[in-house]
Amino acid sequence: MNSTAPEASESVIIPVLHHVTLKTGRLQEMIDWYGTLVGMKPLYQFEGGAWMSNDRANHRIGLLATPDITDDPDFRIHNGMHHSAFEYDSMDELLLTWERLEKQGIVPHFTVDHGLTTSFYYVDPDGNSVELQYDNFGDWDKSSDFMRNSPLFAANPIGQPVSPRKMLAARRAGVDGAELQKRAYAGDYPPDEDDTFDGRFGKDAV
Structure with a gap:
C-alpha cells in the first residue's frame, strides 16, 4: 500500500460493482435457489442473513432476514431494483x-x-x-x-x-x-x- 497521502482530486474514481444485498423472509430458500441458479455458496450464514459468493470475492449476494419482512403484492409497479x-x-x-x-x-x-x-x-x-x-x-x-x-x-x-x-x-x-x-x-x-x-x-x- 502506498504510504504517501493522496492529493485532492475532482476526478471521478471508477469503482467495480461488488455485490447486491437483498432483504428476505425466505433465507434458506433463497440460499438454495441462488446456489442452484449460479453456484452461490454462503461464506457465512446466521439467523439474520448470509453472505454468498461464487468466486474469490468475500460476497456477491448478501441476504438480510428479519421476521418483519413481508411480501409486497404490488412490487412490480413500485420504484426499486428491476x-x-x-x-x-x-x-x-x-x-x-x-x-x-x-x-x-x-x-x-x-x-x-x-x-x-x-x-x-x-x-x-x-x-x-x-x-x-x-x-x-x-x-x-x-x-x-x-x-x-x-x-x-x-x-x-x-x-x-x-x-x-x-x-x-x-x-x-x-x-x-x-x-x-x-x-x-x-x-x-x-x-x-x-x-x-x-x-x-x-x-x-x-
Missing part, C-alpha cells in the same frame, strides 16, 4: 444453464436477444428478477458501440423474444454460435406453446 444480472463466457454456457435449470423446474419469465446480449430472466423465491446473459459480441467495447451507434438497436432497444429450446436444438444441429445469434436476432427462434414461462414477474417484462 433485476440483477450474471454474464456467461459463451452462448453454449447460457444455453446449457437454461437446460439444466429447466430440468429442475426453474424456468425463465422472459427470454430475449437484446442485440448486444442474449438474456434469460428468472424469478427468485422472493419475486426478484435475475438475468443470465451472454455478450453477443464477446467484447464489451463492441457491444457498447452497438448500443450507442446501431440503428437496429435504436429501432428496437428491447430486442427479439427467443426460444432457448429452439436455439439449443439449432446449436446441436450444427449452427455455429455467431450464426445462431444472427438468426435469433432476426426472429428465427420465437417462443411458442412448447416453451414454458414463469409468470410471477410478467412474461413480457425485461
Whole structure:
C-alpha cells in the first residue's frame, strides 16, 4: 500500500460493482435457489442473513432476514431494483444453464436477444428478477458501440423474444454460435406453446 497521502482530486474514481444485498423472509430458500441458479455458496450464514459468493470475492449476494419482512403484492409497479444480472463466457454456457435449470423446474419469465446480449430472466423465491446473459459480441467495447451507434438497436432497444429450446436444438444441429445469434436476432427462434414461462414477474417484462 502506498504510504504517501493522496492529493485532492475532482476526478471521478471508477469503482467495480461488488455485490447486491437483498432483504428476505425466505433465507434458506433463497440460499438454495441462488446456489442452484449460479453456484452461490454462503461464506457465512446466521439467523439474520448470509453472505454468498461464487468466486474469490468475500460476497456477491448478501441476504438480510428479519421476521418483519413481508411480501409486497404490488412490487412490480413500485420504484426499486428491476433485476440483477450474471454474464456467461459463451452462448453454449447460457444455453446449457437454461437446460439444466429447466430440468429442475426453474424456468425463465422472459427470454430475449437484446442485440448486444442474449438474456434469460428468472424469478427468485422472493419475486426478484435475475438475468443470465451472454455478450453477443464477446467484447464489451463492441457491444457498447452497438448500443450507442446501431440503428437496429435504436429501432428496437428491447430486442427479439427467443426460444432457448429452439436455439439449443439449432446449436446441436450444427449452427455455429455467431450464426445462431444472427438468426435469433432476426426472429428465427420465437417462443411458442412448447416453451414454458414463469409468470410471477410478467412474461413480457425485461
